[in-house]
Amino acid sequence: MPKEARFRDSVKYFYFRKTIAERLFSSFNDFLMIEMSGASKAALLVTILIISTLLALLFLTPSSAWISGSLERLNLVGSRTSLEIVAVTGLGTDSLYVYVRNLGPGSLSLGSSAKQRDPTLWQVFIGEKQFKVMEVQELEKEDNVLDVDELLRLKLEGQEISGSKIRVKVYGPGATVAEFLINKP
Numbered sequence: 368m369p370k371e372a373r374f375r376d377s378v379k380y381f382y383f384r385k386t387i388a389e390r391l392f393s394s395f396n397d398f399l400m401i402e403m404s405g406a407s408k409a410a411l412l413v414t415i416l417i418i419s420t421l422l423a424l425l426f427l428t429p430s431s432a433w434i435s436g437s438l439e440r441l442n443l444v445g446s447r448t449s450l451e452i453v454a455v456t457g458l459g460t461d462s463l464y465v466y467v468r469n470l471g472p473g474s475l476s477l478g479s480s481a482k483q484r485d486p487t488l489w490q491v492f493i494g495e496k497q498f499k500v501m502e503v504q505e506l507e508k509e510d511n512v513l514d515v516d517e518l519l520r521l522k523l524e525g526q527e528i529s530g531s532k533i534r535v536k537v538y539g540p541g542a543t544v545a546e547f548l549i550n551k552p
Contacts, residue, residue, distance in 0.1 A: 447472070447473035447475075447541060448469055448470070448471055448472065448473045448474070448475050448515075448541065448543055449469075449470040449471065449543070449545075450467050450468070450469060450470065450475075450537065450539055450543045450544065450545035451467070451468045451470050451545055452465060452466070452467055452535055452537055452545045452546070452547035453466040453467065453468050453518065454466045455493075455535055455547065455549060457525075458528050458533075458549070458551075459527065459528060460525060461525035462522075462525070463498070463522070463523040463524070463525050463526075464520050464521065464522055464523070465491055465520070465521045465523060465535065465537060466506075466518055466519070466520055466521075467513075467518070467519045467520075467521065467537055467539070467545060468516065468517070468518050468519075469513045469514065469515050469516065469517055469519075470515070470516075471515035471516070472515065473515075474512050474513065474514045474515065475512065475513040475539065475540060475541055475543060476511070476512055476513075476540060476541070477503060477505070477511050477512060477513055477519075477540065478511060478540075484502075484503040484504070484505065484509075484511060485503070486499075486500040486501060486502060486503050486521075487500075488503075488539065488540040489503065489521055489537065489538065489539055489540075490537070490538040491521060491523055491535070491536070491537050491538075492534075492535070492536045492538075493523075493526075493528055493533060493534075493535050494528060494529070494530055494533050494534065496526060496528075498523040498524055498526060499523065499524045500521050500522070500523060501522045501523060501524055502521070502522040503519065503520075503521055503522075504519070504520045504521075504522070505517065505518075505519055506518040506519065506520055521537070530551070531550065531551050532548060532549070532550055532551075533548070533549040533551065534546065534547070534548055534549075535547040535548075535549060
């Protein structure tokens with residue numbers, strides 16, 4: 368065998384690569400036990416691609432909607448309502464209160480029937496410190512639900528607060544969050 372032919376064969380051996388489509392069709396042809404030409408291979412590839420895309424959309428679209436709907440019902444994704452901190456009173460005293468309003472669009476449950484207005488459902492951070500919520504009081508009707516535009520008063524344990532700009536964050540039930548900035552003179 369001439370030197371040129373050996374070189375050509377070795378180049379073919381080392382650098383011969385099949386494309387993904389060729390590998391797919393060769394295994395598909397082996398599976399079907401038929402030989403196909405280039406045009407029919409391309410048509411079959413397009414058909415398989417379209418069918419697989421449609422099947423993926425058929426199964427993934429409803430399942431993703433079902434999963435996100437389930438997570439929303441569990442209050443794990445997004446919150447059904449928004450809160451606003453209206454006022455903070457009693458800074459630096461033992462009677463520290465944070466007033467919170469429900470902006471909507473939905474109502475917010477304040478606890479179970481066994482633990483109405485449960486303070487453990489709330490976390491309040493003033494500056495970098497976490498303040499324990501001692502009491503939750505509805506200011507309008509006491510039905511254990513904070514309806515849209517209703518106010519709530521959170522009584523906090525008294526602690527020393529320092530700084531001229533103080534950020535207040537309230538985390539409530541149902542993954543609700545409110546934030547407020549106080550500028551002290």
